[in-house]
Amino acid sequence: MQIEINGDRTEVAEAITMAELLEQLALTGKRLAVEVNAELVPRSRFAEHRLAADDRVEIIHAVGGG
């Protein structure tokens, strides 16, 4: 199925979990936060949260700013 990650459409496995997705992206254990369709997904729910086709995923982190 296709989902959107940080604005880019990407092919992923059906019903992939957020934890699996982050592992594929080599982001496991990094300090980040995640939204799906503009709703926050807490870290504690990464393992159980399954993605659906056309989900819009935002993976964010802290950067320098004023």
Next chain:
Amino acid sequence: MTTATQNSDRLVIAGKEYNSRLLVGTGKYQDMDETARAIDASGAEIVTVAVRRTNLGQNADEPNILDVLPPERYTILPNTAGCFDVDTAVRTCRLARELLDGHKLVKLEVLGDQQTLFPDVIATLKAAEILVADGFDVMVYTNDDPIVARELEAIGCCAVMPLAAPIGSGLGIRNPLNIRTIVENAKVPVLVDAGVGTASDAAVAMELGCDGVLMNTAIAAAKDPLLMASAMRKGIEAGREAYLAGRMPAKRFASASSPIEGLFF
């Protein structure tokens, strides 16, 4: 400052005490190393960060700002820079809270215009209401408007942060009388946020009675950011001490400093 004054004169934000009244941003530096060294030189204990998309694939291993500014040492103040509406500002704060393990302190800014980056005060008021109700400690960027500042305090913001001048402009305090009025009305800390250009601007803000100053470009865009960070630290301290000391009244005409009595001619 004497040790006694230092110990008693602390900035309190959302129940936490700070020795430094200088808050700094972490943007526009050449690299992470310069960022860390400039912030160290500034003496700041509260540092702002922005929240942006993570790099995927390439550059995945580049250092993170929170590696060089560890939350164990600094109070991290995530901002909503770049947000032009209520929804994105609120979402950004919720992401930041998750990113920082439930840390509730945020800097709310909802911008109204690309050219001026002036705040959209209507959207700012709405976002502040939502965030305060959601349990955030909101430090809010706003105009130098005493009425809006009063409303933001009434909503429950933990600090009100009027601009000195447009973000990144370095124009200094354009409306000192309004800043003074905001300070006099407020029961929460008032910090000048944005528009400071050099150390004397920071000192003026503190002499007006502000509780602190938040700046970024004035340090990062100086020819020597580390030296300017040190200058700003001293400007803030000098202005604070002058405010506490109570300045002499300004007079139109001269008043001799040497005695008239004992003149021999």
